[in-house]
Amino acid sequence: MVLSKAFRHLRLLDRERQERAPLFEAIRHYCSLDKAPFHTPGHKQGRGISPELLAFLGENVFRADLTELPEVDNLHDPDGVILEAQALAAEAYRADRSWFLVNGSTCGVETLVMSVCDPGDKILLPRNCHKSAIAGVILSGAIPAYIEPDFDIELGIAHGITPAGLEKALQAHPDAKGVLVVSPTYYGVCCDLQSLAGIAHSHGLPLLVDEAHGPHFAFHPELPLSALEAGADLVVQSTHKVISGMTQASLLHLKGSRVDPNRVRNILQLLQSTSPNYVLMMSLDVARRQMALQGETLLGQTLALADQARSRLNRIPGIRCFGPERIGSTPGFYDFDRTRLTVTVSGLGWFGFDAHDWVNEHFHVQPEMSTLHNVVFIVSIGNTQRDIDRLVASFTALSEQGSPQSQAMTDKMQRLAQLRPPSLPPQRLSPRQAFFAPIHRIPFQEAVGHICAEIISPYPPGIPILVPGEEVTQEAVDYLLLVHEAGGFINGPEDVRLQTLKVVQ
Numbered sequence: 001m002v003l004s005k006a007f008r009h010l011r012l013l014d015r016e017r018q019e020r021a022p023l024f025e026a027i028r029h030y031c032s033l034d035k036a037p038f039h040t041p042g043h044k045q046g047r048g049i050s051p052e053l054l055a056f057l058g059e060n061v062f063r064a065d066l067t068e069l070p071e072v073d074n075l076h077d078p079d080g081v082i083l084e085a086q087a088l089a090a091e092a093y094r095a096d097r098s099w100f101l102v103n104g105s106t107c108g109v110e111t112l113v114m115s116v117c118d119p120g121d122k123i124l125l126p127r128n129c130h131k132s133a134i135a136g137v138i139l140s141g142a143i144p145a146y147i148e149p150d151f152d153i154e155l156g157i158a159h160g161i162t163p164a165g166l167e168k169a170l171q172a173h174p175d176a177k178g179v180l181v182v183s184p185t186y187y188g189v190c191c192d193l194q195s196l197a198g199i200a201h202s203h204g205l206p207l208l209v210d211e212a213h214g215p216h217f218a219f220h221p222e223l224p225l226s227a228l229e230a231g232a233d234l235v236v237q238s239t240h241k242v243i244s245g246m247t248q249a250s251l252l253h254l255k256g257s258r259v260d261p262n263r264v265r266n267i268l269q270l271l272q273s274t275s276p277n278y279v280l281m282m283s284l285d286v287a288r289r290q291m292a293l294q295g296e297t298l299l300g301q302t303l304a305l306a307d308q309a310r311s312r313l314n315r316i317p318g319i320r321c322f323g324p325e326r327i328g329s330t331p332g333f334y335d336f337d338r339t340r341l342t343v344t345v346s347g348l349g350w351f352g353f354d355a356h357d358w359v360n361e362h363f364h365v366q367p368e369m370s371t372l373h374n375v376v377f378i379v380s381i382g383n384t385q386r387d388i389d390r391l392v393a394s395f396t397a398l399s400e401q402g403s404p405q406s407q408a409m410t411d412k413m414q415r416l417a418q419l420r421p422p423s424l425p426p427q428r429l430s431p432r433q434a435f436f437a438p439i440h441r442i443p444f445q446e447a448v449g450h451i452c453a454e455i456i457s458p459y460p461p462g463i464p465i466l467v468p469g470e471e472v473t474q475e476a477v478d479y480l481l482l483v484h485e486a487g488g489f490i491n492g493p494e495d496v497r498l499q500t501l502k503v504v505q
């Protein structure tokens, strides 16, 4: 059973070893030494920094801002404290190898694709993947074969891909070299990763998981099964998004022998800076220790706060905040991270975008993101009861406001939300060919039949409608114009007003 498996995992951790934070300890020790520094960075442990910045940030952040010195190891070729710190992360997450990332999960997701695809190789990936997966496709020269995610019309959001969807995609693309999935989604919804891993492996393919929003799963039995425990081969997690890594600090984990660790290492050398930030890496070391030793307690408190917020929000007239009761309601909704709150405001005649701005302006409640219907909140180990009270108070007040939209506008958006996204356009060039091809800008309305050179990903539906290399169809143009006219949010293209489009010459 899923929960007991995660629980066993926690019991098996060697707590004594996990007490260590070798990189943090080495940096702290180095900062206590009196050295004459003739190396980068030029501020020399804060001595040359502007006094105003020093006063604001404090001394230690600059003292710890070191470079590859023998005492603190080298990220690209570690044989000391970074090697040890990465090994402890691998142990905590039950991986065979873990790598510290200082360029966010973006470079991790790029590595997922580049680790299994040579130029011209095919990769299966969900259409609602993060744009870093498309970047990985462009960098590698891979050919994407998209799997359409399960789309939840009621909530206006896309969920994960289903085992049946993967089977079908594999029949259509038996030459694929790997399967990439996103789980959980931004809304905390998880795929059936165990089944997806079984299917991918039965075809001899690695399962690559963008688990950017799930770095906490391995540390509490009431959270969904982590990708590594479900059988994934290569997994990226944004330690900074949900647990306590500093922004840009992420982890990449490898398990098993389907992906070559030397290739992963070479790709990371290509994608990451030769001057990785030691403050970020130190935060990864300590975030792992914190989760290994206190994760269950801290995440238990987080779950309790999020559960309380969800039930209070659901008592506010017109507001809905879905929870685990939706598990199994649609095939792409296999499991759920209860710490994620998606507050649906469409019942009040509000758009998620406007509600996002309103709660921020009037209550200083800062959401993570919003969609047409929803406002999304990340509840984490850093939140307090006071935060939850303010969140609930802000939506109580919002529900007492009238709808800010005219009825005609609300009706238009509601109709739009009921539309299914257009079918996938034909792929004429690989994303890499389109990205590097000579391009020009033409009026949007005249783009039908041309090859698109940019990503266009509107809300709704939060899925790319056009990706570089795809033929612009009349269906895609009509849909995008409809979203734009109705006040939806156009993400991706240079001209977000959709007057022009970049196409291949």
Ligand SMILES: Cc1ncc(COP(=O)(O)O)c(C=O)c1O
Pocket (backbone or CB within 6 Å): 103, 104, 105, 106, 107, 109, 130, 132, 182, 186, 210, 212, 213, 238, 248, 250
């Ligand atoms: C699902 C998903 N994958 C990858 C990323 C990229 O992560 P990072 O911001 O750490 O580079 C994001 C960022 O929002 C994301 O939501």
